[in-house]
Amino acid sequence: MTDTTHFVAPEILYQDEYILALHKPAGVLVHPSWIAPARTPNLVSWLKQQYPEDTFHTLHRLDRATSGVIVFVRNNKELAQKIHTLFEQRKVKKTYWCVVRGWIDEAGTIDYALKPIADKYADHPKANPDKEPKDAVTHYRRLACVELPIPVGRYPVARYSLVEVKPETGRKHQIRRHMKHLLHPLVGDTKHGEGRHNRLFREHFAIQRLLLMATEISFEHPDSGQTMHFKAPLDAEVCHLLVQLGWQHLLPRTEHPEV
Template sequence: MSELDILFEDDHLIAINKPSGLLVHPSWVAPRGTPNLASMLKVYFEGGSPYTIHRLDRPTSGVILFGKSKEVAQKMNLIFAERDVSKTYLCMCRGYTPEADTIDYALKEQLDKIADKHANQDKEAQEAVSHYRRLGTVELDIPIGRYDKSRYSLVEVKPETGRKHQIRRHMKHIFHPIAGDTKHGDNKHNKMLKQNFDLQRLMLMATNIQFTHPITQEFMDITAPVDSYCDELFAGFGWKGLFPDSLVDS
């Protein structure tokens, strides 16, 4: 990624459309010098530091916010903590999900072996709630395992809480893991999709975020389009028009 895909910017906030595979911050699990969004923003700010507001997993693409000052970031952190923000995700899942439902399933915090080695390993599971609705389905004439066809759903998810890997773990919990998920997904389906559709990414996208600007009090509605690969794949599955045109990368 040579340039930042900026979705919104003012004197206080910047919203970026993060591609799948890009780290948000440097990580101990990645070699030194691995590209990351925070370092790219430092260059963009000509030495200034971005302030973290929330995070996206490395394989997840889509809209992510940074503050341009510590004070603004703290105000936005409070907005997130009080759940005065609406986040929408798009994902492709194994099988036909129910048309709509709420997943209310507490999740134990996932700790990194090195980064969190001093953290409490016996922490109780935290409240985690995700609301979803199915937008479309597809059946492929490609056998997999004991089935002679493969089925997938296009799903819109609105998480009420923000636990680590929440949507990925929740979709696995209801037996509809997200395509391309190497940690919580179905390896047989991942392999088939890679062989037949050159799938190289997690099919989870943060497509929209809505909140009240902490300084201007303006209602913010920021949308990140899906990338060209997802747009082409979804069109091939007959899913064109099932989500807003604003989600299609022009």
């Protein structure tokens, strides 16, 4: 990894002999990808620089635009395979926060199968472009809502919700696609969202990113039986935005920014 111009190093949330949890900044790739030029900075390359003697196994992925907690196993392929099985059995609990357009229902479950995305930039050129839809389940709970005196389209005001999301499955862009299915797309989503709302947040709040944050992940350690629970703090700019939207009461005391 040689080009570090735009690379923001992750925060180490937890590490022991075999498990490493990081707080991935928004805009950083997890591993080398077809969507980026060769030698684009990414977490896997950064880990190889920091721990040159270690081998890291990726347990799950976060989209480049998503920030938050991500967990790796190092130097233990057998443990990585066991935790992969936990993901397959839906025994890993993941929590995200996101900001969506409109006032979403207080709570609900989205059970809507998603067809695997064939992306000429992100997927291998030989990937099958015509796969059958796979089951996808997402639980959500509205944490707060706001009405802004800013016209959007034919509406004189703009409405948004802060949502806690717990995906039961792990399909590509699942949260983003499920929220679009409900007609509540994520703010900052340039693929599945709405440009006019993305522009509003850029122009009025200087937000240039996708507002999707992986806040927590937990699972039972396959060998010790210990509950492994990792939590990532919200980025400073996201905390500042929540204060601007009047949602500061939802921030832990340690995450209150100076305003």
